[in-house]
Amino acid sequence: MQWSLLRPVGLVPAVLVLTTIAAGAEGGKSAGPSESLLILQIVLLIVVGRGLGEIMQRVGQPSVIGELLAGIILGPSLLGWLWPEAQHAIFPKTPEQKAMIDGIAQFGILLLLLLTGMETDLKLVRKVGKAAIAISIAGIVVPFACGFALGEFLPDALLPNPQQRLVASLFMGTALSISSVKIVAVVVREMNFMRRDVGQIIVATAVIDDTIGWIIIAVIFSLASHNTLDIGSVAKAVLGTLVFLAISFTIGRRLVFQLIRWANDTLVSTAPVITVILLLMGTMALITHLIGVHTVLGAFVAGILVGESPILTRQIDERLRGLISSFFMPVFFGLAGLAADLSVLRDPNLLMLTGLLVVIASVGKFGGAFVGGTLGGLNYRESLALASGMNARGSTEVIIATIGLSIGVLSQNLFTMIVTMAIVTTMAMPPMLRAALARLPMNKEEKERLEREEFEKRGFVANLERPLLAVDESVNATFAAHVAGLIAGMRGLPITVLHVGKRATEQERGRDGEESHEAVVKRAAETVTSDPEAGNVDVTTRIRRSDLGEAVGEEAKKGFDLLVVGIDKVVATRDRFDRKVEDIAAQFEGPLAIVLAKGSHLKQPVPDGLNILVPVSGSAVSKRGAEVAVALAQAGSGSLRVIYVATTRDKGAQRGVSRGLSQETGILKDASDLAARYDVDITTTLRVNRSPEAAILREIDTTDVDLVVIGVDRIQADHLSFGGVADAVLRQSKVSVLLVSSGEARRASSEKA
Structure with missing residues (x-):
């Protein structure tokens, strides 16, 4: 070991x-x-x-x-x-040689702040609410006051410019009051407390700390630039910062999303999205520089906006994190360590002052956060865990100290003292937080919420980021648009409508019309009320300008994770799908949702509600179908029926009736638990001694359902196939059918529903 x-x-x-x-x-x-x-x-x-x-x-x-x-x-x-x-x-x-690597380090600071911003979850802050804000304020005010007071009493020898003691004191107060959200989040995530109530409060409080800290640093930078307390300059910096933040989190949020999507969908060069993000970071950093505050604020806000982009977040995070973690972080923090000369601590006076700095920083932050937690409604153990987590400075502290050193606010010795304090408090935090979190019990409500979130994390619908809808001018296309709108509206997902019919150009021009597919998608999304972002669906239109397969293939490269197909003719003769459906499916490797409108939906393709039937068998694909059915039932304000069907015709499967019934009952219970997580009422049916398709068709004939949702596998064959069960239901059902397929084909070894 x-x-x-x-x-x-x-x-x-x-x-x-x-x-x-x-x-x-x-x-x-x-x-x-x-x-x-x-x-x-x-x-x-x-x-x-x-x-x-x-x-x-x-x-x-x-x-x-x-x-x-x-x-x-x-x-x-x-x-x-x-x-x-x-x-x-x-x-x-030598200045020339030092400037070369310092330039890399300075750009590294911006990238580190970009990554920190991307890890800043404002939704979490909004969810936790007033408690985190109250805790953060108390956790900042107390250590800030301690740090400011310490700065006022520091010997002149430790200050590069004693006439700027006010600015140095403000820097000290800020340095002692900010926690490192990155370090806090890593430890909380490692302890599997990220979704626990207290874990969310800890991370949300660190996020607020970080955000307030960078705004304070930006203003202090303006002070330091003018070498005096110029009220006009400070007012300009504060006002400019507030205007910058207001524009960024309103117009800027949508603009960043549009730019990311435009780069991803339009540019054909290598890594266009990363290029656009770096340009955004640089532009916003320059804007804050022109305002008169530090460039780090612009990079941090750019990271927040990029992290809130509803598409491609995982891919962006992985690519940027690899570059920053493997190159810029070791270079920047290595240079920070190089600048800290710990040999000066051999001076007893400096060593004593450094120890005092560590004590004041720890007691101030720990005490302030503990008091804030108590005032915020946390119990003793929760407040103790909160205070332990907030005491880590880590990367944030070093960045602040580096900025102070570079602009001449901090001396070399004072910089070394602050870096030492950052190292000591950061190394002390993980064992303290682990010990505090390990003693926190979990109440019933929290346990139920965590189980639901863990299920959603593994689920299909909860992990969708960007659906693609391929439609023509048919009634079936209108019904498919309604279904896609319900799915997108659940989480406010941006959706792209690809017109593939004969009148694709006319459809694209009429996207703002009342009967357009885009309007149907938006209306369906607006009916969803389970999520604060429901209905806030951004719809983009594309038209087919080449062969059908080529057009779908070009769109498929843009990061879509679900293709909803709604065209006039779905099935053809001899157990085959229509050639257009096969061409579309052949170019899309991800999950498919093939829609076939029948019965009442041919007359009313935009129904007021959906009465859904979903067959389950315990297989992974049937669970995916059940999840989509539950989501549609919740979003569409309809009813849900679940029927157990066998997955094979093997007569041996009918042996052991008691064992079979036990298994079937368990599968139906799983489906009921799934529906209960989404507050959807369901009816379950158990039909034995029937083939899957016969059981499904019998249920359709004897109930009032108007949509069957079936989870299916792609079968490896010379044509598109989902097996005999799906084919029989598609052809013989009197009501609409939605097939939800997996992304990969499998060999035909058994029938699945």
């Missing part, structure tokens, strides 16, 4: 020796800036930082601690003390 912990840094000594020799040789060649030396610095920071970060994670600490320690080891604190020649050769203090 010990060897496995040490293995990640086993190459560090060799890298140190090789890079020292190479750096020394490079330094002997030229006194000017060196590109090869820059590469050596980056390689060294990444190797040592990532290696130590790996060790930190394995012992239960955040990886950022390892990256900070890498800089301390490679800087004057250790390497510069043991071997100053090598340290100076690798990291010379």
Whole structure:
């Protein structure tokens, strides 16, 4: 076990020796800036930082601690003390060479704030509500006052400019009051407390802390830029910040979403969405700079807006996180560690002041958060867990200290003291929070909510991000638009309508008409009231300008996770789907929802409600069908009937009646539990000794259902097939049918419903 912990840094000594020799040789060649030396610095920071970060994670600490320690080891604190020649050769203090890697680090700050913003869940803050805001205010005011008071009493020798003591005191207060939402979220998530009530309050409070902190830093930056307390300049910065935030979270939110979707749907170059996000980050950072506040606020707000984009969030997060975590984080935090010279702590006075800083920071934040939690309605144990979590500074603290050092507000010694405080409080937080959270019991309501959310996390409908609707001019297309609108309206999903009929151009031009498919989608979404965002559906129109298969294939590349098909002719002769349906399905690898309107829906394709029948068998695909049926019943304000059907015609399956009935009853109970999670009333039916299609058709004939929803598998064949059961129901049913398929084809080994 010990060897496995040490293995990640086993190459560090060799890298140190090789890079020292190479750096020394490079330094002997030229006194000017060196590109090869820059590469050596980056390689060294990444190797040592990532290696130590790996060790930190394995012992239960955040990886950022390892990256900070890498800089301390490679800087004057250790390497510069043991071997100053090598340290100076690798990291010379010449302005030109230092400026090269500092430029990378400065851009890294913006990317770190972009990622922090993307991890900021404003929905969580809104959900927790007033409690988190009250807790956050108390948790900021107390440590801010402590930090400000400490700044006012600091010796002049610790300040680069004693005349700017006010700005330095404000910086100290901010540094002591902000928690690192990234570190807090990592530990809470690791403890599986992210969805617990207290976990949500902890993370939401950290989010508010972070947001308020960056706004304060932006204003302090304006103060520092003018070297004096200029009321006019401060008022301009505050007003400009408020206007910037107001525009960003109203017009800007929709604009960012539209730009991301436009880049994804229109541009054909590599990673166009990432390019647009980086441009947005840079533009908003420049806007805040023009306002007179720091660029980090613009990058942070850009990250929040990108994180709230309803499409492609997982793909964006994965791509950006990999680049930032593997490159920019070890470089930036490594340089922060390099700038912190811990050797100065050999001075007893500085060591005592640093200890005092750690104590004041911890007591102030812990006490303020504890009092805030008590006032916010939390009990003793919950307040204790909250206070423990809020005491981590981590990356946020280091970024703030780096900004203070770069603009001349903090001295080198004061910077070292703050970084030391950040490391100590961050390393103390995980074990304290784990101990506090482990003692928190779970009440009944919280348990039920967590079970529901865990189910939704694994579910199909809850994880949809972007459906595509392919329609022509038929009545069936109108009914499909209604169904797609109900699905999209459940969570406010953006939807694209692809017109594939003969009059596709006319349909696209008439998208604003009362009878257009787009209008049907919007009206259906507006009927959904289970979610605050229901009905807020953004509809985009596309028309087929090429062959049907090619048009669908082009759209399929844009990240859609469900294709709803509604065209005039669905089935053909000889157990085959219509050629158009097969062409559409062949170009889309994800889940399909094929709609066939029959009965009353041919006369009224936009019904007031849906009376749904869904067959279940216990298979994964039947569960998916049941989930869609429950969602449609909830959204469409209709009824739901569930019928158990066998998944095979094998006579052996009928042996052991008592065992079979027990299994069938259990499957129906699962369906009832699913409906109960969505507050949908259902009727269950158990029909034995019948083939699946016969049982389904019998239920249709004897009840008042008007839609059958069936979860099906794609069958590997030379044509589109979902098996005999689906084919029989499609052809013989007197009511509408919705087939919900999985994304992958399987070999035909048994019949599934």
